Amino acid sequence: xTTAVDTRPSTPLRTFGSVLWRDVFVTGRDLLPFLAQVIVQxxxxxxxxxxxxxxxxxxxxxxxxxxxxxxxxxxxxLGALQNTTMPLILDFSWTREIExxxxxPIPIAWVAVEKMLFxxxxxxxxxxxxxxxxxxxxxxxxxxxxxxxxxxLIVILGALVGxxxxxTIGTSVQPRQINILFAVILMPLMFTGSxxxxxxxxxxxxxxxxxxxxxxxxxxxxxxxAELVPQVPxxxxxxxxxxxxxxxxxxxxxxxxxFLRRALD
Amino acid sequence: xxxxxxxxxxxxxxxxxxxAVDGLSFTAxxxxxxxxLGPNGAGKTSTIGVLTTRVLPTSGTARVYGVDVLxxxxxxxxxxxxxxxxxxxDRSLSIRQNLLFHAAYHGVPRAERTARADEIxxxxxxxxxxxxxxxxxxxxxxxxxxxxxALMHRPRVMFLDEPSTGLDPQARLFVHDRIxxxxxxxxxxxxxxxxxxxxxxxxxxxxxxxxGKLLALDTPAALTRGLPGSTTVSVTVNLVAxxxxxxxxxxxxxxxxxxxxxxxxxxxxxxxxxxxxGLPPAALAAIAAKAAESAGAAGTGQFRLYTGLDAAVILPxxxxxxxxxxxxxxxxxxxxxxxxxxxxxxxxxxxx
Numbered sequence: 367x368t369t370a371v372d373t374r375p376s377t378p379l380r381t382f383g384s385v386l387w388r389d390v391f392v393t394g395r396d397l398l399p400f401l402a403q404v405i406v407q408x409x410x411x412x413x414x415x416x417x418x419x420x421x422x423x424x425x426x427x428x429x430x431x432x433x434x435x436x437x438x439x440x441x442x443x444l445g446a447l448q449n450t451t452m453p454l455i456l457d458f459s460w461t462r463e464i465e466x467x468x469x470x471p472i473p474i475a476w477v478a479v480e481k482m483l484f485x486x487x488x489x490x491x492x493x494x495x496x497x498x499x500x501x502x503x504x505x506x507x508x509x510x511x512x513x514x515x516x517x518x519l520i521v522i523l524g525a526l527v528g529x530x531x532x533x534t535i536g537t538s539v540q541p542r543q544i545n546i547l548f549a550v551i552l553m554p555l556m557f558t559g560s561x562x563x564x565x566x567x568x569x570x571x572x573x574x575x576x577x578x579x580x581x582x583x584x585x586x587x588x589x590x591x592a593e594l595v596p597q598v599p600x601x602x603x604x605x606x607x608x609x610x611x612x613x614x615x616x617x618x619x620x621x622x623x624x625f626l627r628r629a630l631d
Numbered sequence: 632x633x634x635x636x637x638x639x640x641x642x643x644x645x646x647x648x649x650x651a652v653d654g655l656s657f658t659a660x661x662x663x664x665x666x667x668l669g670p671n672g673a674g675k676t677s678t679i680g681v682l683t684t685r686v687l688p689t690s691g692t693a694r695v696y697g698v699d700v701l702x703x704x705x706x707x708x709x710x711x712x713x714x715x716x717x718x719x720x721d722r723s724l725s726i727r728q729n730l731l732f733h734a735a736y737h738g739v740p741r742a743e744r745t746a747r748a749d750e751i752x753x754x755x756x757x758x759x760x761x762x763x764x765x766x767x768x769x770x771x772x773x774x775x776x777x778x779x780x781a782l783m784h785r786p787r788v789m790f791l792d793e794p795s796t797g798l799d800p801q802a803r804l805f806v807h808d809r810i811x812x813x814x815x816x817x818x819x820x821x822x823x824x825x826x827x828x829x830x831x832x833x834x835x836x837x838x839x840x841x842x843g844k845l846l847a848l849d850t851p852a853a854l855t856r857g858l859p860g861s862t863t864v865s866v867t868v869n870l871v872a873x874x875x876x877x878x879x880x881x882x883x884x885x886x887x888x889x890x891x892x893x894x895x896x897x898x899x900x901x902x903x904x905x906x907x908x909g910l911p912p913a914a915l916a917a918i919a920a921k922a923a924e925s926a927g928a929a930g931t932g933q934f935r936l937y938t939g940l941d942a943a944v945i946l947p948x949x950x951x952x953x954x955x956x957x958x959x960x961x962x963x964x965x966x967x968x969x970x971x972x973x974x975x976x977x978x979x980x981x982x983x
Contacts, residue, residue, distance in 0.1 A: 466733055
């Protein structure tokens with residue numbers, strides 16, 4: 367027998383679709399835990415900072431308008447990051463569930479891309495659900511209709527960057543380091559992302575401003591405010607977009623490389 | 632075309648300078664059950680890892696039905712299926728969904744995968760548990776589900792890494808039966824094991840591996856036959872009408888007999904040095920008992936013949952020679968070495 371063996375005409379794209387569908391399908395069944403995970407923490411942030419402190423008079427009345435775009439950005443970015451990192455750490459160390467997909471007839475890098483895409487999707491949903499919640503809790507917050515489309519695009523881009531960073535972290539952190547992951551990586555990312563304050567306002571706190579400029583989340587928050595509260599001084603949108611696209615490329619590459627390292631011995 | 636073709640395979644892991652696989656070469660024919668037998672850490676799992684596209688070889692090639700697993704890993708993955716050592720089933724899905732999603736990843740059309748899942752679940756005795764979550768299943772059931780899942784995309788080669796380690800006897804026999812089914816369907820099976828009985832029962836051919844090198848490769852029967860002086864024939868004869876020396880000489884003259892030992896007729900057992908190394912203790916005890924027993928009976932002699940040939944080949948000649956010498960045969964026993972003797976002979980006794 368010299369003829370080549372027949373292989374089923376499965377296209378990688380179809381396989382990619384099935385792999386993505388598996389994750390969506392599983393999320394669909396665990397919708398409530400997922401929503402609890404993404405809503406509770408930002409809800410309290412919004413409530414305490416945007417409502418309680420405002421009504422007590424400790425922060426200015428227009429603070430809510432500055433806070434909400436930042437919290438939506440944070441939820442999209444961090445939601446994508448966590449939803450990419452956590453399953454990866456568990457998958458590679460403990461459950462090994464991912465092996466079945468690593469043996470599917472698609473390039474392994476595509477599985478990494480799928481994981482990031484799905485993480486970003488969860489982050490995007492997490493950001494979206496915060497918007498109506500914000501409107502309900504906060505007083506006097508209005509988003510101009512013309513800003514909605516650019517805002518959605520910024521949230522998507524922010525979620526993709528978050529997922530790419532999540533892939534990089536998830537493939538480089540050992541499972542026993544999960545505890546310090548929160549303290550050493552997630553917390554600093556959360557508080558240096560210019561989500562609770564406009565970056566331009568940090569001029570008198572120069573060193574902190576420089577640190578915040580290193581966090582890609584800053585550019586998601588700033589781009590959001592540029593669209594929603596343009597009167598507040600902000601980084602130009604084109605700079606934000608440029609940085610986000612570059613971060614997406616950089617961390618995406620690092621993440622895929624890390625994934626290949628973990629998936630192949 | 633060979634079903635599996637491994638050529639000069641070398642795998643060196645970063646953390647360990649000693650190669651896990653060290654120049655391994657072997658082939659498996661389509662439809663055969665091929666066993667990789669070796670102690671822990673011999674390089675079996677690494678070899679399977681390379682063949683299933685999950686481990687990158689340091690050098691050498693591996694092909695599955697002519698498809699290079701390194702260069703065309705995507706095509707190779709369509710041809711092969713893996714049943715791993717550890718449970719890696721999707722815990723978020725039910726048993727049936729595990730099968731369905733696996734088939735979807737492999738591009739099996741929806742109608743076909745539904746029908747096939749039901750058929751395989753029935754065959755694997757899992758039909759009534761199809762909707763159960765994976766968390767609820769036992770080790771033996773997980774193994775069955777992983778075999779069922781592997782079958783979903785109709786692989787041409789199935790790799791099973793230690794398929795029955797940790798299973799109870801029932802689950803083990805079930806897995807053995809399924810492996811025989813696969814063989815009957817023409818699916819090539821490559822399995823790793825350190826269970827000699829399993830290898831001997833299931834495999835058409837066995838490659839014995841240690842320290843990443845292939846030490847021997849043959850059918851189970853040929854492997855045991857190949858052990859030097861492997862088969863023994865012990866005869867007890869009545870020496871009233873003949874001389875022991877003459878009988879011994881006549882027996883030694885038979886073609887294929889490597890040496891003859893006169894064991895009994897005198898008091899005491901055989902000197903320990905005369906026995907081949909590596910005989911199981913049970914055999915030694917039996918020999919000693921036999922010697923003591925025959926020492927009591929006057930006029931009898933016991934001889935042991937060592938041969939590399941099959942007992943069936945050598946026996947007629949032995950009986951003819953004894954008949955010619957007018958010796959009455961009162962007892963006769965055949966000792967064949969087990970695969971375990973071959974394994975220990977090749978890989979040594981030290982613990983891993």
